[in-house]
Amino acid sequence: MPKIVDREKKRVEIAQKAIEVLAKRGFQATTIQDIADAASLGKGTIYHYFKTKEEILWAVSEQMFRETERSLGAALLKINEPMDKLVALIEEALHITEELEHIFIIYSELWLMTVRGEQTGDFVNVLRRLQNDMTNLVASMIREGKKQGLWPGDTDADALAGYLASSFDGVFAHYMIDKENFDIKRVTNEFIKFLIKQSAPKND
Amino acid sequence: MPKIVDREKKRVEIAQKAIEVLAKRGFQATTIQDIADAASLGKGTIYHYFKTKEEILWAVSEQMFRETERSLGAALLKINEPMDKLVALIEEALHITEELEHIFIIYSELWLMTVRGEQTGDFVNVLRRLQNDMTNLVASMIREGKKQGLWPGDTDADALAGYLASSFDGVFAHYMIDKENFDIKRVTNEFIKFLIKQSAPKND
Amino acid sequence: MPKIVDREKKRVEIAQKAIEVLAKRGFQATTIQDIADAASLGKGTIYHYFKTKEEILWAVSEQMFRETERSLGAALLKINEPMDKLVALIEEALHITEELEHIFIIYSELWLMTVRGEQTGDFVNVLRRLQNDMTNLVASMIREGKKQGLWPGDTDADALAGYLASSFDGVFAHYMIDKENFDIKRVTNEFIKFLIKQSAPKND
Amino acid sequence: MPKIVDREKKRVEIAQKAIEVLAKRGFQATTIQDIADAASLGKGTIYHYFKTKEEILWAVSEQMFRETERSLGAALLKINEPMDKLVALIEEALHITEELEHIFIIYSELWLMTVRGEQTGDFVNVLRRLQNDMTNLVASMIREGKKQGLWPGDTDADALAGYLASSFDGVFAHYMIDKENFDIKRVTNEFIKFLIKQSAPKND
DNA sequence: TATGAATGAGCTTTCATTCAT
DNA sequence: AATGAATGAAAGCTCATTCAT
Numbered sequence: 066m067p068k069i070v071d072r073e074k075k076r077v078e079i080a081q082k083a084i085e086v087l088a089k090r091g092f093q094a095t096t097i098q099d100i101a102d103a104a105s106l107g108k109g110t111i112y113h114y115f116k117t118k119e120e121i122l123w124a125v126s127e128q129m130f131r132e133t134e135r136s137l138g139a140a141l142l143k144i145n146e147p148m149d150k151l152v153a154l155i156e157e158a159l160h161i162t163e164e165l166e167h168i169f170i171i172y173s174e175l176w177l178m179t180v181r182g183e184q185t186g187d188f189v190n191v192l193r194r195l196q197n198d199m200t201n202l203v204a205s206m207i208r209e210g211k212k213q214g215l216w217p218g219d220t221d222a223d224a225l226a227g228y229l230a231s232s233f234d235g236v237f238a239h240y241m242i243d244k245e246n247f248d249i250k251r252v253t254n255e256f257i258k259f260l261i262k263q264s265a266p267k268n269d
Numbered sequence: 270m271p272k273i274v275d276r277e278k279k280r281v282e283i284a285q286k287a288i289e290v291l292a293k294r295g296f297q298a299t300t301i302q303d304i305a306d307a308a309s310l311g312k313g314t315i316y317h318y319f320k321t322k323e324e325i326l327w328a329v330s331e332q333m334f335r336e337t338e339r340s341l342g343a344a345l346l347k348i349n350e351p352m353d354k355l356v357a358l359i360e361e362a363l364h365i366t367e368e369l370e371h372i373f374i375i376y377s378e379l380w381l382m383t384v385r386g387e388q389t390g391d392f393v394n395v396l397r398r399l400q401n402d403m404t405n406l407v408a409s410m411i412r413e414g415k416k417q418g419l420w421p422g423d424t425d426a427d428a429l430a431g432y433l434a435s436s437f438d439g440v441f442a443h444y445m446i447d448k449e450n451f452d453i454k455r456v457t458n459e460f461i462k463f464l465i466k467q468s469a470p471k472n473d
Numbered sequence: 474m475p476k477i478v479d480r481e482k483k484r485v486e487i488a489q490k491a492i493e494v495l496a497k498r499g500f501q502a503t504t505i506q507d508i509a510d511a512a513s514l515g516k517g518t519i520y521h522y523f524k525t526k527e528e529i530l531w532a533v534s535e536q537m538f539r540e541t542e543r544s545l546g547a548a549l550l551k552i553n554e555p556m557d558k559l560v561a562l563i564e565e566a567l568h569i570t571e572e573l574e575h576i577f578i579i580y581s582e583l584w585l586m587t588v589r590g591e592q593t594g595d596f597v598n599v600l601r602r603l604q605n606d607m608t609n610l611v612a613s614m615i616r617e618g619k620k621q622g623l624w625p626g627d628t629d630a631d632a633l634a635g636y637l638a639s640s641f642d643g644v645f646a647h648y649m650i651d652k653e654n655f656d657i658k659r660v661t662n663e664f665i666k667f668l669i670k671q672s673a674p675k676n677d
Numbered sequence: 678m679p680k681i682v683d684r685e686k687k688r689v690e691i692a693q694k695a696i697e698v699l700a701k702r703g704f705q706a707t708t709i710q711d712i713a714d715a716a717s718l719g720k721g722t723i724y725h726y727f728k729t730k731e732e733i734l735w736a737v738s739e740q741m742f743r744e745t746e747r748s749l750g751a752a753l754l755k756i757n758e759p760m761d762k763l764v765a766l767i768e769e770a771l772h773i774t775e776e777l778e779h780i781f782i783i784y785s786e787l788w789l790m791t792v793r794g795e796q797t798g799d800f801v802n803v804l805r806r807l808q809n810d811m812t813n814l815v816a817s818m819i820r821e822g823k824k825q826g827l828w829p830g831d832t833d834a835d836a837l838a839g840y841l842a843s844s845f846d847g848v849f850a851h852y853m854i855d856k857e858n859f860d861i862k863r864v865t866n867e868f869i870k871f872l873i874k875q876s877a878p879k880n881d
Numbered sequence: 882t883a884t885g886a887a888t889g890a891g892c893t894t895t896c897a898t899t900c901a902t
Numbered sequence: 903a904a905t906g907a908a909t910g911a912a913a914g915c916t917c918a919t920t921c922a923t
Contacts, residue, residue, distance in 0.1 A: 300912085300913065301915080302913090302914095312914095316916075320915095321914085322914065
């Protein structure tokens with residue numbers, strides 16, 4: 066039993082160290098040696114914890130997923146007003162950190178592997194869960210907003226949430242290609258303004 | 270005299286054939302042999318037209334860029350009303366075809382290579398031009414809409430356009446991961462409804 | 474008949490042009506395209522005159538041989554005194570020209586191919602003929618010198634000639650490796666002084 | 678723990694094995710597979726010890742240089758008389774062994790690569806050091822001989838040594854092309870006789 | 882006759898994976 | 903458990919040679 070815990074703990078440790086190199090070089094270009102170096106282990110040792118290189122990516126993706134969920138949840142716990150929550154969520158989702166950039170790059174690579182259907186594991190589930198989590202979060206806010214009369218009653222909450230949640234990734238991607246010119250703050254704020262006008266309109 | 274070949278034309282042909290395999294397997298995983306097979310040519314023949322594997326990707330990206338620009342332009346020529354134009358643009362941008370899926374996948378890989386800084390060519394320019402083209406198109410529609418009073422005067426056209434143009438990619442990406450459940454039509458329509466409400470609200 | 478002459482003439486032309494590139498890059502590293510370019514011909518055309526790449530080298534070596542023989546002969550025709558002849562020969566053999574450097578490099582490559590036994594043709598004969606020609610020339614001078622009493626009677630003319638003829642190549646090779654420091658004139662002159670002392674000593 | 682391997686020792690071992698194949702086929706024509714076979718290793722293993730194929734040649738040349746220096750030095754340690762030393766040196770330099778033939782062939786290829794300027798390393802230094810070592814050795818003997826009155830006082834020791842040292846290579850090369858007819862012993866002896874007459878002449 | 886487009890064998894090099902220690 | 907030496911499959915790329923025009 067303690068053995069197994071140790072094993073799992075070490076897998077997590079290795080995966081953690083792997084994230085950085087993977088984001089920097091990509092999965093294909095990252096060698097087992099790179100990962101071993103990052104984890105300060107011998108190349109052979111990695112194979113005591115992972116059967117193949119791809120298995121490392123599975124572990125990495127799982128871990129990233131858990132961390133992303135946790136940080137999303139944490140950001141929203143403390144807020145009550147649905148509208149404020151939505152704004153907070155957007156701001157959180159589009160708040161750039163170097164760590165997040167790494168993770169976003171790896172997600173993108175998982176996305177690519179998935180749409181190409183080349184993976185043996187099921188990254189697709191990680192990505193869909195993530196997508197659904199985010200969409201449901203947004204949808205629940207919109208629904209709550211509708212209930213409180215802050216949002217038009219005929220809004221298709223799921224569809225709009227689908228659009229919003231998706232758009233975050235697009236904004237992030239555009240920002241990363243053109244950091245100097247793409248002012249993510251300004252873009253986000255303008256969009257929030259747009260949302261809010263929409264949400265609390267016509268008390269006519 | 271050997272067969273006279275228009276080298277540039279042949280390059281385009283090869284690049285065209287390459288798009289499909291590249292989208293399917295990705296640049297790194299696609300071998301020259303794959304591309305040669307797709308073009309029904311010998312491996313060596315490819316090297317008559319491209320000095321390196323990466324040069325193929327350059328040609329492919331240039332070609333994709335030109336085609337994307339052309340199809341965008343064509344879609345918008347026939348419409349006059351700015352609001353209708355915007356709707357048409359969104360519908361065009363999010364109109365799925367197998368061809369477009371291929372292209373989107375390759376763009377995504379170019380994106381990845383760029384953010385990792387691993388490429389020697391300047392894919393970044395292809396991507397930025399594309400991004401800017403789209404953004405400027407949207408912004409010009411919004412500005413025109415503002416002039417005609419169809420859109421609130423305090424809108425930051427560039428910022429909002431930045432958001433919209435970016436969001437297309439996110440929506441596309443989410444759709445491709447979950448084609449069965451992500452109803453792109455419904456999502457798009459809901460968003461358009463949202464946009465339009467926003468645009469012509471207030472002479473109440 | 475005229476056809477054949479033309480063919481042979483063109484072979485010679487091509488071989489002539491080939492010499493320069495071959496000396497510059499070596500046989501292995503020189504591509505047929507290089508040779509075609511040097512001859513201002515299409516790559517395919519070369520194959521109308523030579524069946525294989527190695528056949529070009531055969532032609533080149535034959536031609537170099539003929540030219541070398543001719544220039545050696547010419548240099549010696551006009552001199553009568555055997556001692557002067559020998560000195561003249563040494564000076565001629567060690568007289569550096571860029572053309573000669575090229576030729577020497579190709580001979581060296583032929584030598585290498587021969588000692589490795591990798592060639593299908595018989596470069597060995599070209600090299601031996603050359604070696605023998607030179608040796609016999611020197612030997613005949615020594616013998617003549619012996620007859621005229623200018624040289625000790627117990628000299629083994631062939632053996633000494635073998636040494637002298639061989640030494641030219643070594644001197645040339647050393648010079649080419651260290652052109653700045655290896656003063657070929659000074660070295661040659663010192664050796665000639667040494668030879669002459671030897672040849673006309675004993676007024677006993 | 679894996680087998681502990683002295684990397685430097687293994688490099689030397691591989692280089693040692695490589696010498697034979699390199700001499701047989703030449704650097705360009707020798708494949709990594711050839712070298713791996715000669716060393717009874719897998720192709721990939723070679724790359725644990727050498728980053729590139731050329732690096733193998735560097736190691737080989739360094740090693741050859743060291744061995745050559747050592748064997749030259751050893752041959753001369755035990756002799757005191759300068760004249761005897763010179764004779765011993767000549768005999769050593771022109772003493773044929775199969776090992777030495779291999780080494781001479783590789784030196785010749787290094788020479789070719791150098792005069793063509795195609796190498797990235799500095800083989801030229803290996804060759805020049807060798808050349809200089811040999812020349813200085815000979816020159817010091819001549820100088821000593823001059824001091825002891827065994828050699829004419831007006832001899833330019835360096836120049837003559839340059840000639841002698843160079844000639845060894847030429848003799849070797851001629852021998853290797855025509856082993857049956859070129860009697861290296863006879864040629865050498867004749868030349869030594871010639872040298873000695875010169876050195877201790879005038880007791881008249 | 883002259884050409885260069887087409888080809889694939891064969892090269893160097895990389896790297897996931899295995900395994901003896 | 904930990905290691906890195908060993909391996910060979912597989913990749914990109916070159917080039918002598920062929921051949922249709």
